[in-house]
Amino acid sequence: MRIARLVCLGLLIAASAAAGEYFVPAVAQVKGADGAYWNTELWVVNTGNSVGSYAVTFLPARRDNARLLLGEGGARAIGPHRTVHLRDAVPAGEIGALRIVTTPDVLVTCRVFNASHVGSLGQIVPALTVDDMIQAGERAVLFPLVRSARFRTNVGFFNPNPNAIAVVATVIDDEGRRVARTTYRVEPGAQVQMNDVLLSFGVRSADGYQMVVEAEGAFAAYASLVDNRIGAPTLVQPVPLP
Numbered sequence: 001m002r003i004a005r006l007v008c009l010g011l012l013i014a015a016s017a018a019a020g021e022y023f024v025p026a027v028a029q030v031k032g033a034d035g036a037y038w039n040t041e042l043w044v045v046n047t048g049n050s051v052g053s054y055a056v057t058f059l060p061a062r063r064d065n066a067r068l069l070l071g072e073g074g075a076r077a078i079g080p081h082r083t084v085h086l087r088d089a090v091p092a093g094e095i096g097a098l099r100i101v102t103t104p105d106v107l108v109t110c111r112v113f114n115a116s117h118v119g120s121l122g123q124i125v126p127a128l129t130v131d132d133m134i135q136a137g138e139r140a141v142l143f144p145l146v147r148s149a150r151f152r153t154n155v156g157f158f159n160p161n162p163n164a165i166a167v168v169a170t171v172i173d174d175e176g177r178r179v180a181r182t183t184y185r186v187e188p189g190a191q192v193q194m195n196d197v198l199l200s201f202g203v204r205s206a207d208g209y210q211m212v213v214e215a216e217g218a219f220a221a222y223a224s225l226v227d228n229r230i231g232a233p234t235l236v237q238p239v240p241l242p
Contacts, residue, residue: 020101020102020129021099021100021101021129021130022099022100022101022102022108022127022128022129023097023098023099023100023127023128023129023130023158023160023220024042024097024098024100024108024110024125024126024127024128025097025125025128025156025157025158025191025220025222026095026097026112026125026156026158026191026193026222026224027040027058027089027090027095027096027097027098027110027112027125028040028090028094028095028096028112029090029091029092029093029094029095030092030093030094030095032114032231033152033195033196034228034231035116035231036114036116036231037114037115037116038095038112038113038114038115039087039090039112039113039114039115039120040089040090040098040110040111040112040113041085041086041087041089041110041111041113042056042085042086042087042089042098042100042108042109042110042111043083043084043085043086043108043109043110044078044083044084044086044100044102044106044107044108045078045082045083045084045106045107045108046078046079046080046081046082046083046105046106047081047105047106047107048080048081048104048105048106049080049081050080051077051078051079051080052077052078052080052102052103052104052105052106053075053076053077053078053102053103053106054075054076054078054084054100054101054102054103054106054108055072055073055074055075055076055100055101055102056074056086056089056098056099056100057071057074057098057099057100057101058089058090058091058094058096058097058098059096059097059098059099059189059190059191060094060095060096060190061094061095061096061097061190061191061192061193062187062190062191062192063187063190064164064187064188064189064190065187065188065189065190066162066163066188066189068099068189069099069160069162069188069189070162072101075101078106095191095193096190096191097158097189097190097191098110098127099189100127108127109124109126109127110124110125110126110127111123111124111125112125112233114231114232114233116231121230121231121232121233122233123224123233123234123235124235125222125235126237128220130160130218132220133158133160133218133219133220134213134214134215134218134219134220134221134238134240135218136215136216136217136218137214137216138214138240138241139212139213139214139240139241140212140213140214140221140238140239140240140241141210141211141212141213141238141239141241142155142210142211142213142221142222142223142236142237142238142239143208143209143210143211143236143239144207144208144209144210144225144236145171145197145198145206145208145209145210145211145223145225145236146206146207146208146209146225147196147198147199147203147204147205147206147209148205148206148207149228150227150228150229151225151226151227151228152195152196152198152199152225152226152228153196153197153198153223153224153225153226153236154193154194154195154196154197154223154224154226155169155193155194155197155211155221155222155223155224156191156192156193156194156221156222156223156224157184157186157191157192157213157215157219157220157221158186158190158191158219158220158221159186159187159188159189159190159191159217159219160189160218160219160220161188161189161217161218161219162188162189163188163217164185164186164187164188165185165186165215165216165217165219166183166184166185166186166215166216167183167184167186167213167214167215167219167221168181168182168183168213168214168215169181169182169183169184169211169212169213170211170212170213171198171201171203171209171210171211172209172210172211172212173203173206173209174206174207174208174209179201179203179209180201182201186215186219197211197223211223212241213238221238222235222236222237222238223235223236224236
């Protein structure tokens with residue numbers, strides 16, 4: 001798995017300047033726990049000297065989106081050195097992922113945020129190519145996974161393939177003991193997220209558990225540490241294992 005360069009306080013992912021297909025593995029416009037309202041905004045910038053284009057497709061969570069992985073309809077033009085700010089890429093009441101197809105020199109970044117407070121609390125979620133993801137047969141670890149009265153951890157996976165995959169996840173505690181091992185089916189082109197994932201394994205208190213993940217196809221994985229007091233998320237990205 002290739003690790004993208006991190007800039008802007010370690011959150012903003014630098015996308016390739018080549019034409020390509022990108023995926024944002026977790027987006028939402030939906031009510032969440034503890035009064036949260038999760039929303040998504042997308043920026044598209046043309047860094048080149050000629051007119052480019054981009055096409056954004058929403059991929060609903062937990063559905064077979066194989067057909068949506070094939071089309072490039074709805075392409076929009078973007079002038080040289082222009083930036084477009086999109087606030088409507090995710091339908092109301094939905095969670096899922098985004099597929100963005102661009103021409104050369106067109107870059108994309110995305111912010112997912114909780115807008116339930118006076119302001120907003122959010123995180124940049126990177127736009128990834130398939131090559132940026134965890135590859136078939138590779139292993140990666142998500143850490144730390146935290147659970148307490150103050151924090152919960154959500155974990156999610158995205159499948160960019162036209163066929164379903166099974167993601168095997170092993171949860172390990174801070175003493176190195178295996179807590180659980182389970183398999184998540186992820187439909188083609190779909191995202192699946194497990195909210196408060198440690199509680200689903202009967203873990204009510206954890207300062208720093210880890211989850212080792214692997215699959216037979218390429219996939220994206222992430223965790224989000226959410227502060228229960230104010231609804232602020234912190235993105236946790238996977239680290240490749242030998």
